[in-house]
Amino acid sequence: MGTTKIRNLLAVSLTALLLVGCASDEPVDETDMGPDSGSMTTGEENMAPAEETIVQPQKPMIDPSTNRITIFDLGDAETLTGVFYFDFDQAIVKRSGHVELDKHASALMSERTLRVRLEGHADERGTREYNLALGERRANAVRAYLVAQGVSRSQIEVISYGEEKPQVMGTGESNWARNRRVEFSYR
Amino acid sequence: MRFCKPVCVSLLALLCSMLLPINMAAAELRIEVTKGVDDAVRVAVVPFAHKNRGRLPLDVTEVIDFDLTLSGRFETLPTSQMLSLPNDSSEVFSRDWRLVKVEYLVLGYLESRGDKVQLHFELYNVFKQSVEVRHVIEGNRDELRDMAHYVSDIVYEQLTGIQGAFSTQIMYVTASGDVNVQEYRLNIADADGQRVRTILSSNEPILSASWAPDGKKVAYVSFERDRRPAIYIKDLVSGARQQITDYPGLNSAPAFSPDGKQLAMVLSKDGSPDIYVLDLASRKLRRITRHYGIDTEPAWTPDGKSIVFTSDRGGKPQIYLMPLDNLKIERLTFEGDYNAKASMLADGSGLIMVHRREGVFHIALLDLNRGRLRVLTETSLDESPSIAPNGSMLIYATQKRGEGILAAVSVDGGVKFDLPSSEGNVREPAWSPIKRKVFTPIEG
Known part of the structure; x- marks a missing residue:
């Protein structure tokens, strides 16, 4: 009981710290971020006008065509x-992804009926079966991060596609970097 | 190129039984290979007459000629340069062939008998003026191509001392379409690229196809059910299919034991990818490896007593050997930081595997007796090596101009061929362990 509470508190404050950290680190980190991961909404920092209307917390929505989630x-x-990129032959969740991952964690914790499939992928280099294992290791790393934030394991399924479903075709590091990823697929 | 005719290289052509069997006496081999290529045996495949009325559905002469030419060991004489067209040795004038410097003749004719066709053929030595082999085989009209490959195999074996592999097949996966909608197919073709048939097509990935030792069944991984991986076994004779696994996590890399009774595979249901062996009759599943790292790509040793596999338990992927009786793991590879997908040669003397050198993925051969590693390919992104049943060649997947293609290389590395395809990306070739059709000579 007590420890859980403390852990949650820690998680919240850690998240806050990371948010601060990331906001200032942003330009430095950009190089090792995947090309599509820069969609953190910035520039909306000006406080919303504090009207009397009390906004009810809105439930996350899933787009059934993309399996992506919209939070409010x-x-x-x-x-x-819902896409997180990895270094070659690595399965370490990058710091640059923590901000968005924490949003996924919050959504999953606030809505316990949400189910997400973490799809692990690898680039085309190396053997297919080894890449399947590598894709799974990446998806497991993302799951471990979410579970550490408090998400229930039962909400998460891990699947690896290895190098079989690239995001982009073609060789070279710029393509490979986009294919080494974990994708969130909500349902 | 005196009488070399232009040859159109089609999908998977050139695959057949090149050169010498796998043998670790490399230096000697290389000399012989060079000689074989430079000094190809001159053969004339004389058009086989049909002794009955009507045309047969296939020209066997063309198939035999194609097989022999593409093997790289023979130079065949175009029909237009033949001074006579004998159908058996009694009709041969040696002078006609000495003039065009032909050393051997492949002679024959076909006779229809009801639904059956009899093929009579002889291999004739022009200089000795003697018949080296004489066979008669019988088959159905739709087996003419198999009969032609049979002739090629006999000729090849007689003249090289190595079993031919023209009657074998290649299984492979193709992927076409764009990144959003891909169509995957599992195909089987003759070793000369003909008679392609699709075993499975799906919009979800298909991979790790492997043959049962009797060549009648194949195992593969398909993601078709709810986009999750599962291992299936397909009976090629009856067409029936069985789903073998449906575990959470990886269901990967099925490999039949040499006796066909067990299936090695990779499952991650217990946390991390480990090797398991399933007894196909009792359905008992035995866990073979226990390690938090990646263990994958199991391959049986030819005696069926051990499994070689890829593991990153040492930090980087390397090849390990595990005897199934005592499970004492031994590391086999030490050179380089990426060795994977190994298979052992039939005589146990070496490993064929994927090896990364200076960041580039090649196919390599590791001599297990001397510990020497030799890179066989000069292409990049090479993977999925599969050895021909006669041990002479191996086929693998690589890339050319951004497309996945198959390529073949002789085990001494001396001969290399590309096998372009018109059917999108081709990958994961697996050479069949046996002949597609076996004929018993009825006389000869």
Whole structure:
């Protein structure tokens, strides 16, 4: 009981710290971010005008065609990219992805009926079966992060496609970097 | 190129039984190979007459000629340069062939008998003026191509001392379409690229197709059910299919044991990818490896007593050997930081595998007796090596101009061929372990 509470508190404050950290780190981190992951909504920092109307917390919405999730924060809608990129032969969740991952974690914790499939992928280099294992390792790393935030394992399924479903075709590091990823697929 | 005719290289052509069997006496082999290529045996495949009225559905002469030419060991004489067209040795004037410097003749004719066709053929030595082999085989009209490959196999074996592989098949996966909608197919073709048939097509990935040792069944992984991986076994004779696994996590890399009774595979249901062996009759599943790292790509040793596999338990993917009786793991590869997808040669003397050198993925051969590693390919992104049943060649997947293609290389690395396809990306070739059709000579 007590420890859970403390852990949650810690998680919240850690998240806050990371948010601060990331906001200032942003330009530095950009290089090792995947090309599509830069959709954190910035520039909306000016406080919403404090009217009397009390905004009910809105439930996250899933787009059934993309399986992406849209979250609502004080009435502001944000569709999460749900894609996280990895270094070659690595399965370490990058710091640059923590901000969005925390939003996924919050959504999953606030709505316990939400189910997400984490799809792990690898680039085309190396053997297919080894890449399947590598894709799974990446998806497991993302799951571990979410579970550490408090998400229930039962809400998460892990699947690896290895190098079989690239996001982009073609060789070279710029393509490979976009294919080493974990994608969130909500349902 | 005196009488070399232009040859159109089609899908999977050139695959057949090149050169010498796998043998670790590399230096000697290489000399012989060079000689074989430079000094190809001159053969004339004389058009086989049909002794009855009507045309047969296939020209066997063309198939035999194609097989022999593409093997790289023979130079065949175009029909237009033949001074006579004998159908058996009694009709041969040696002078006609000495003039055009032909060393051997492949002679024959066909006789229809009801629904059956009899093929009579001889391999004739022009200089000795003697018949080296004489066979008669019988088959159905729709087996003419198999009969032609049979002739090629006999000729090849007689003249090289190595079993031919013209009667074998290649299984492979194709992927076409764009990134959003891909169509995957599992195909089987003759070793000369003909008679392609599709075993499975799906919009979700198909991979890891492998043959049962009797060549009658194949195992593969398909993501078709709810986009999750499962291992299936397909009976090629009856067409029946069985789903073998449906575990959470990886269901990967099925490999039949040499006796066909067990299936090695990779499952991650217990946390991390480990090797398991399923007894196909009792359905008992035995866990073979226990490690938090990645263990994958199991391959049986030819005696069926051990499994080689890829593991990153040492930090980077390397090849390990595990005897199934005592499960004492031994590391086999030490050179390089990426060795994967190994298979052992039939005589146990070496490993064929994927090896990364200076960031580039190649196919390599590791001599297990001397510990020497030799890179066989000069292409990049090479993977999925599969050895021909006669041990002479291996086929693998690589890339050319952004497309996945198959390529073949002789085991000494001396001969290399590309096998372009018109059917999108081609990958994961697996050479069949046996001949598609076996004929018993009825006389000869």
